[in-house]
Amino acid sequence: xxxxxxxxxxxxxxxxxxxxxxxxxxxxxxxxxxxxxxxxxxxxxxxxxxxxxxxxxxxxxxxxxxxxxxxxx
Amino acid sequence: xxxxxxxxxxxxxxxxxxxxxxxxxxxxxxxxxxxxxxxxxxxxxxxxxxxxxxxxxxxxxxxxxxxxxxxxxxxxxxxxxxxxxxxxxxxxxxxxxxxxxxxxxxxxxxxxxxxxxxxxxxxxxxxxxxxxxxxxxxxxxxxxxxxxxxxxxxxxxxxxxxxxxxxxxxxxxxxxxxxxxxxxxxxxxxxxxxxxxxxxxxxxxxxxxxxxxxxxxxxxxxxxxxxxxxxxxxxxxxxxxxxxxxxxxxxxxxxxxxxxxxxxxxxx
Numbered sequence: 001x002x003x004x005x006x007x008x009x010x011x012x013x014x015x016x017x018x019x020x021x022x023x024x025x026x027x028x029x030x031x032x033x034x035x036x037x038x039x040x041x042x043x044x045x046x047x048x049x050x051x052x053x054x055x056x057x058x059x060x061x062x063x064x065x066x067x068x069x070x071x072x073x
Numbered sequence: 074x075x076x077x078x079x080x081x082x083x084x085x086x087x088x089x090x091x092x093x094x095x096x097x098x099x100x101x102x103x104x105x106x107x108x109x110x111x112x113x114x115x116x117x118x119x120x121x122x123x124x125x126x127x128x129x130x131x132x133x134x135x136x137x138x139x140x141x142x143x144x145x146x147x148x149x150x151x152x153x154x155x156x157x158x159x160x161x162x163x164x165x166x167x168x169x170x171x172x173x174x175x176x177x178x179x180x181x182x183x184x185x186x187x188x189x190x191x192x193x194x195x196x197x198x199x200x201x202x203x204x205x206x207x208x209x210x211x212x213x214x215x216x217x218x219x220x221x222x223x224x225x226x227x228x229x230x231x232x233x234x235x236x237x238x239x240x241x242x243x244x245x246x247x248x249x250x251x252x253x254x255x256x257x258x259x260x261x262x263x264x265x266x267x268x269x270x271x272x273x274x275x276x277x278x279x280x281x282x283x284x285x286x287x288x289x290x291x292x293x294x295x296x297x298x299x300x301x302x303x304x305x306x307x308x309x310x311x312x313x314x315x316x317x318x319x320x321x322x323x324x325x326x327x328x329x330x331x332x333x334x335x336x337x338x339x340x341x
Binding site: 049052053055056057059060062063064066067070 | 096163261265269271324328
């Protein structure tokens with residue numbers, strides 16, 4: 001059997017590795033929100049507002065990675 | 074490997090072969106006015122969204138009643154959502170001048186993002202990066218102008234050197250803060266919107282194109298069944314995209330508001 005031929009850019013593998021960090025970060029943010037909500041349910045609104053901003057900041061790294069992987073290749 | 078090979082075969086052989094969707098699916102060249110290339114699909118969508126939003130808010134504001142009907146409920150819900158959830162909560166005191174921009178921003182981004190999910194359009198305007206740069210530039214001008222209006226030229230000093238930082242840290246803090254406040258912020262604002270929509274639309278394309286190929290072109294009943302399953306699963310992807318694009322419109326608005334808030338904050 002001939003080995004399978006794979007085409008494409010190795011950048012995408014690097015991008016896949018890079019988003020592990022963002023994935024863990026986003027997971028930590030929402031894990032904390034869930035914990036906080038369980039401890040103090042009435043503070044949920046204030047926590048969610050902060051959480052979305054934090055989520056956006058962490059996710060920005062993954063999005064920068066996407067841009068670099070696709071366009072600087 | 075033996076059981077996996079039938080799944081991989083269509084990638085290697087079979088007719089004209091499978092052509093995965095790529096970045097060239099995001100390029101449009103005219104098609105509306107002969108000879109004018111820059112009047113393309115994203116531009117028409119952006120203009121159409123402006124008209125839709127204008128008509129919606131004009132009608133909504135003309136027909137206000139004390140006892141709201143269904144239509145007024147929708148417009149009031151949107152209005153109070155941005156006013157209470159974004160403008161008041163994030164900017165705080167003095168939110169009034171920025172509220173119209175925030176509401177317009179949210180509506181514009183949201184409608185344009187929803188274009189990516191609806192038939193007839195099926196293309197999110199902001200997956201062309203120029204549109205995202207434009208919005209980020211506007212937000213950048215507005216939050217810097219808000220800071221200059223509030224503090225005068227001291228705004229630039231305040232925003233690169235927060236109060237309470239020891240003087241010997243200034244050589245480190247000033248470049249970092251300047252980079253973060255004036256360069257990284259607008260770039261990430263635009264790239265986040267653009268990247269999410271580009272990525273989301275690519276996923277939808279992969280599901281639709283790949284599923285159709287497996288269902289109609291691939292040999293073997295198992296592959297055809299997998300294609301049908303993929304097309305069914307596309308609806309789940311659409312639901313996910315609906316969440317993501319609404320979230321991105323909200324996040325762009327919230328971040329603009331929070332940048333305005335940090336530019337106009339009293340204590341730095």
